[in-house]
């Protein structure tokens with residue numbers, strides 16, 4: 001069994017670390033939020049006082065943070081104050097393996113990866129798909145960029161948290177594939193919400209309409225596994241007031257990353273741009289901390305028919 005350092009115990013990192021502990025690994029964890037540490041201890045992890053303590057004695061370290069700035073701050077020491085100045089790469093032994101599972105910009109992933117390699121530390125960008133339910137069930141999809149040999153070395157540990165392990169290509173390729181995926185996710189979530197709202201406004205039951213479309217050509221992951229309408233799917237964030245899922249503000253971040261990627265690639269993304277505007281509008285209405293499937297509420301304004 002491996003001694004693993006794990007930094008970032010939010011909606012995703014918490015259950016991922018718990019699955020590593022359940023599989024018998026020694027998991028040393030740290031998060032800035034005290035309650036997350038308490039939950040991790042209950043799940044069998046060992047809480048550390050700071051990130052440096054969490055990685056001490058570890059040959060393998062996983063980070064699961066919100067965005068590129070947090071990852072650069074943790075691993076390179078960029079920024080100041082409580083969230084900065086860690087330069088955690090300096091605390092690792094030669095040959096250690098860092099797996100960053102956060103969804104971040106390609107440039108940050110490559111920057112941290114290059115800094116790690118310069119110090120003789122191996123680095124993989126390994127963003128995930130599957131949501132909080134997938135993290136809890138250990139059925140995540142890992143989308144990995146980096147050296148093939150490092151991917152092979154990471155596989156046994158990733159398999160404790162996920163079912164599908166993909167090597168997308170060189171350093172940064174995991175993030176590129178993840179951005180393409182999340183742009184598509186945003187588009188089909190907004191489309192699903194739009195279709196459900198239309199049917200319900202015309203008198204259909206949202207559960208019946210979901211079943212019909214789920215067996216028809218409109219079926220998709222948002223409809224079938226993450227239904228945005230409250231009460232249709234017991235375990236979806238929609239049925240718990242959109243709490244504890246994938247925050248709208250994180251989807252806005254991912255869509256911003258996809259737009260930057262599209263600019264770099266000179267690739268037209270009209271649907272992605274529209275989805276970004278929709279989720280951004282939703283976030284500016286005070287919905288940034290709620291699950292992104294709450295986008296359905298944008299379609300439910302009680303305006304009088306003209």
Ligand code: NAD
Nearest residue numbers: 008009010011012013031032065066102103131132245246
């Ligand atoms: P979250 O905000 O719930 O968790 C992030 C955690 O990182 C927080 O607990 C925060 O306290 C901690 N943190 C930030 N800086 C830190 C530091 N310097 N040291 C220690 N802890 C620190 O976010 P999440 O939903 O868990 O998402 C994490 C990443 O995974 C994001 O990049 C997100 O885009 C991606 N992701 C999320 C989902 C989802 O469904 N929630 C799905 C796939 C991918």
